[in-house]
Amino acid sequence: MEHFRARCAALGLAYTHQRMVIYRALAGTDAHPTPEAVYEQVKREIPAISLGTVYKNIHTFTEAGLLREVNLLHESLRLDANLGNHHHFVCVRCKSVTDIPERDIGPLHLRQPLPEGYVLQRAVAELLGVCARCAGSEDVISTASSQ
């Protein structure tokens, strides 16, 4: 955290107070906040900050690899009428979802119990990568291995 300035420099990003506070808000929690929640948090320290700045820096940080999106498919609801057990492969480029039969990975099972009070209903694997169509059309190998 104290090295945020150095990390920015290494990534070719300008260091700004806003960026430091935004990143600190994110790195200081495991609550997987929304941009709005980050904004509320940061506003305590920088009341004049703009929501647009928060969004812009979230994108910048994500592209730089400082952050990850929990939900790659958040842009729009995606539906599945297949109620059988199966896993999903999500293409990080085109956001297509490909079914992976459960037997290809197997059912997921917990080696340790969930935290006290948690009730598990279902477990699925989410495989992230590049689908054949996107991979076929470009320099994917380098991108994939640089991740």
Add this chain to the structure above:
Amino acid sequence: MEHFRARCAALGLAYTHQRMVIYRALAGTDAHPTPEAVYEQVKREIPAISLGTVYKNIHTFTEAGLLREVNLLHESLRLDANLGNHHHFVCVRCKSVTDIPERDIGPLHLRQPLPEGYVLQRAVAELLGVCARCAGSEDVISTASSQ
């Protein structure tokens, strides 16, 4: 599929032509479409259908258990500054995300290769259920087991 009318009756839902076509569009694909894509598909057969009708029925079907959302967290972007390997527990009620250490499930590994041309970058488990806070506040057991 031919039994859609009967399934509606069993679920206490009125059978309408719109519902049948919407459900058929969803059950007939493994492409995990968006509501918009369903709308476009259904419009070919029912040009006068309203997008609102598609949304309403998607909700109705989801509540009835005929459909599932692929992405429970689609309402808004959620961020994670923890770049280490770990899994996620998502509460279906409050949409909170709780980190699950990788060792509690283990790394996911494929028993079968992905379809030709697919490039895997990362794999995470998504556990779905009810968090302690939500479970503590209500009749969760019945809801959970009825799923």
Add this chain to the structure above:
DNA sequence: TGACAAAAGAGAATTATTATCCTTCAATAG
């Protein structure tokens, strides 16, 4: 068949996100 509740259609409203435009600031050279 008739009554009533539920569903459909149309379009307004809301929410999340992105884009635009102008001002300010961080990085670097001198």
Add this chain to the structure above:
DNA sequence: CTATTGAAGGATAATAATTCTCTTTTGTCA
């Protein structure tokens, strides 16, 4: 240490996805 310049921030408009509201139509059941 200051001037220059391109990147970043702030304000706000625009867009996209989704939900809501209201009126009309249609299933369901007596």
